[in-house]
Amino acid sequence: MKIILDAMGGDNAPAAVVEGAVQAVAAYDVDIVLVGREDEVRACLRECEAAENERISVVHAPDVIDMHDDPATAIREKKEASMTIALRMLASGEGDAVVSAGSTGALLSGATLIGKRIRGIRRAAMAPVLPNEKYGAVLIDCGANVECTPEYLLQFAFMGAFYSKQILGCPEPKVGLLNIGTEDTKGGELQKAAYALLQKASEDGRIRFIGNVEAREVFSGNVDVVVTDGFSGNVLLKGIEGTALFLMKLIKKSMMRTIVSKLGALLVGKELRKLKKLFDAGETGGTPMLGISKAVIKAHGSSDARAIASAVRQAKQFVESGVISEIEKHIDDMKTA
Amino acid sequence: MKIILDAMGGDNAPAAVVEGAVQAVAAYDVDIVLVGREDEVRACLRECEAAENERISVVHAPDVIDMHDDPATAIREKKEASMTIALRMLASGEGDAVVSAGSTGALLSGATLIGKRIRGIRRAAMAPVLPNEKYGAVLIDCGANVECTPEYLLQFAFMGAFYSKQILGCPEPKVGLLNIGTEDTKGGELQKAAYALLQKASEDGRIRFIGNVEAREVFSGNVDVVVTDGFSGNVLLKGIEGTALFLMKLIKKSMMRTIVSKLGALLVGKELRKLKKLFDAGETGGTPMLGISKAVIKAHGSSDARAIASAVRQAKQFVESGVISEIEKHIDDMKTA
Numbered sequence: 001m002k003i004i005l006d007a008m009g010g011d012n013a014p015a016a017v018v019e020g021a022v023q024a025v026a027a028y029d030v031d032i033v034l035v036g037r038e039d040e041v042r043a044c045l046r047e048c049e050a051a052e053n054e055r056i057s058v059v060h061a062p063d064v065i066d067m068h069d070d071p072a073t074a075i076r077e078k079k080e081a082s083m084t085i086a087l088r089m090l091a092s093g094e095g096d097a098v099v100s101a102g103s104t105g106a107l108l109s110g111a112t113l114i115g116k117r118i119r120g121i122r123r124a125a126m127a128p129v130l131p132n133e134k135y136g137a138v139l140i141d142c143g144a145n146v147e148c149t150p151e152y153l154l155q156f157a158f159m160g161a162f163y164s165k166q167i168l169g170c171p172e173p174k175v176g177l178l179n180i181g182t183e184d185t186k187g188g189e190l191q192k193a194a195y196a197l198l199q200k201a202s203e204d205g206r207i208r209f210i211g212n213v214e215a216r217e218v219f220s221g222n223v224d225v226v227v228t229d230g231f232s233g234n235v236l237l238k239g240i241e242g243t244a245l246f247l248m249k250l251i252k253k254s255m256m257r258t259i260v261s262k263l264g265a266l267l268v269g270k271e272l273r274k275l276k277k278l279f280d281a282g283e284t285g286g287t288p289m290l291g292i293s294k295a296v297i298k299a300h301g302s303s304d305a306r307a308i309a310s311a312v313r314q315a316k317q318f319v320e321s322g323v324i325s326e327i328e329k330h331i332d333d334m335k336t337a
Numbered sequence: 338m339k340i341i342l343d344a345m346g347g348d349n350a351p352a353a354v355v356e357g358a359v360q361a362v363a364a365y366d367v368d369i370v371l372v373g374r375e376d377e378v379r380a381c382l383r384e385c386e387a388a389e390n391e392r393i394s395v396v397h398a399p400d401v402i403d404m405h406d407d408p409a410t411a412i413r414e415k416k417e418a419s420m421t422i423a424l425r426m427l428a429s430g431e432g433d434a435v436v437s438a439g440s441t442g443a444l445l446s447g448a449t450l451i452g453k454r455i456r457g458i459r460r461a462a463m464a465p466v467l468p469n470e471k472y473g474a475v476l477i478d479c480g481a482n483v484e485c486t487p488e489y490l491l492q493f494a495f496m497g498a499f500y501s502k503q504i505l506g507c508p509e510p511k512v513g514l515l516n517i518g519t520e521d522t523k524g525g526e527l528q529k530a531a532y533a534l535l536q537k538a539s540e541d542g543r544i545r546f547i548g549n550v551e552a553r554e555v556f557s558g559n560v561d562v563v564v565t566d567g568f569s570g571n572v573l574l575k576g577i578e579g580t581a582l583f584l585m586k587l588i589k590k591s592m593m594r595t596i597v598s599k600l601g602a603l604l605v606g607k608e609l610r611k612l613k614k615l616f617d618a619g620e621t622g623g624t625p626m627l628g629i630s631k632a633v634i635k636a637h638g639s640s641d642a643r644a645i646a647s648a649v650r651q652a653k654q655f656v657e658s659g660v661i662s663e664i665e666k667h668i669d670d671m672k673t674a
Contacts, residue, residue: 132583143517146525180480180571188483188568215572216579231525232572234517235552235565239573242553243580246469247612251588254608261608267601271591275584 001029001319003312004095007036008064008082009102010303017101018044020308025055028313033095035059035086061085071105075113083107087114090294097295097315099286101303108144111289111296118324120331123152124291125230126298127160128237134221135170138163140290142233150193151336153177153227157198158334159290159327160225161207166321170224176213178228178236186212190229197336198227206333215239248276285310288318291327295319338366338656340649341432344373345401345419346439348639354438355381357645362392365650370432372396372423398422408442412450420444424451427631434632434652436623438640445481448626448633455661457668460489461628462567463635464500465574471558472507475500477627479570487530488673490514490564494535495671496627496664497562498544503658507561512539513550515565515573523549527566534673535564543670552576585613622647625655628664632656 005021007014014036021032022045034041038060045051045058061082065074075084083102087110090098098115100107108124117124125141140160145152157175164173177195179187184195195212202209213223215236228236251272255265285307286297295318299311342358344351351373358369359382371378375397382388382395398419402411412421420439424447427435435452437444445461454461462478477497482489494512501510514532516524521532532549539546550560552573565573588609592602622644623634632655636648 146517178572180483180568180575215575216582218576219579219583228572231517232569235515235569235573236576238517238552239555239576240580242556243577244584245553246556247581247584250612251609254612255605257608261605264601264604264606268592268598268605269601271594271598272588275587275591 006100019305024312075110101299173224179212343437356642361649412447438636490531510561516549
């Protein structure tokens, strides 16, 4: 298994990406190609004492796509950027997956342009996994498609369900439509039309649709795939992140308030730190772009080495799971007519 | 000050509403009219040993609007329901505010139909306050209007800013547009057009617009009013609720894991319970419907007596703040042309 890493993507590139690559080859039995400015990348490898690591190779890319580039045109305009070259290598079969912590928009348009969508899939979607006490819940889409049609949402439902089954191990994923109430009359035109499509697919036995779900239900374990447009999904995902951070900060502060609570904090600290990992991008790794014909994983922009290594592990798992061929096999089930 | 309470609204009506009324008159120097089935309401008053309380009166309403009624038509069809009569009394000046824990949709359409919108306001909006370490952040809209125009959002911005100033005490509220990125090109057509309107109003000195804000920023204290359509706002609000509940549950569980952590839990428990109140509907009280020409406050459906009393306190504060006349006075500032 060979993973292509965009060495220049993310806030801490290339150092964190290179260090993550070194950690990943040691831990997960993968080969890695680092794509980026060769001198910088090799300097980082020397820093990690990995200049001679035979599982890591370097491909030179003179240019970098950064946050100031227009995501829609960056890939076309910067043909020699690390992300562009990484995706071209993936398309031509020089590796099994691309991992990048760079611009989400550029990676998405690049994946579509160079990696290509699976035949029959209208739009690729970002599908992070929210923690719960069961298999976790796939949230699809969470930012790739601001404006969606009911058909996109139907396809997201299927893709999310295959991901839940093949990667999270949920035997029969329950799919819910994100809405502002559970009645089938809730929401706008998009939700009402998507509801009807999902209901029909469910009646035909093609998917297991449980109806509308409210945002407060996503952690309940009663829903395995939460389907929504990229705008609401992004708002939900970032709202969750913000709430968890705010609450953890307040907890820390309130525990430091009295001598008694400080003592208590010492005693509960170990357990709480384990908990923090649940909402930690560094632990959960990257977000797959579902609907692309090759494995493309977006790592968090703020990824440290550990987060990059997690994303590599996730890329490997994604390739091995066969979720792409499952989507390809069932493309006719997602037809609307 | 006389508050009209829908005695039959909410999961725990009428007992919790009546008990809340008794608590409120004792604590907040208000008179209360309980509207509902007189025999049931009087029985509850006797339970609370408040049958002779001279600050509490009862108005009989034979009918009840429940969750099975269509929100759009319930008020028109059930003319003798407690909510309908409460709103009619408000419109005719028999009280200063209505508080109801009943159907949100019915209360909103009733408030618009009977209470009337402020002249020039296109749509009323629900505006709950999210906790932060400064004044709190007004989230407007959070469910009243699934489909919005840019003009609605502009008006929400102004109404939210007056609420933040008059009620939360924020001297110069910073208004942000909820979006999936901070660049002005982000979002769909609605966000782009609303951004332009808000930017113009800001340049004219009519409002203080700080640009797009992502959902993870709502607790930062850097934004005092978060403007969005009712769909995304509802998703965000319920996502926050769900995350806080899930996290609190996990914390409790993780603290019970070992003898050491159990002991620690005893020591930090008191401080954590204080924290829990921040996200507790019972503490924060109700949500005002901004844009209506009279004070209408929606209490949470699951309100207990304490939550009802909080909502009464909030209704009183809302009336005293003069936020409605501030909105009326500045209606020309909200013009789009």
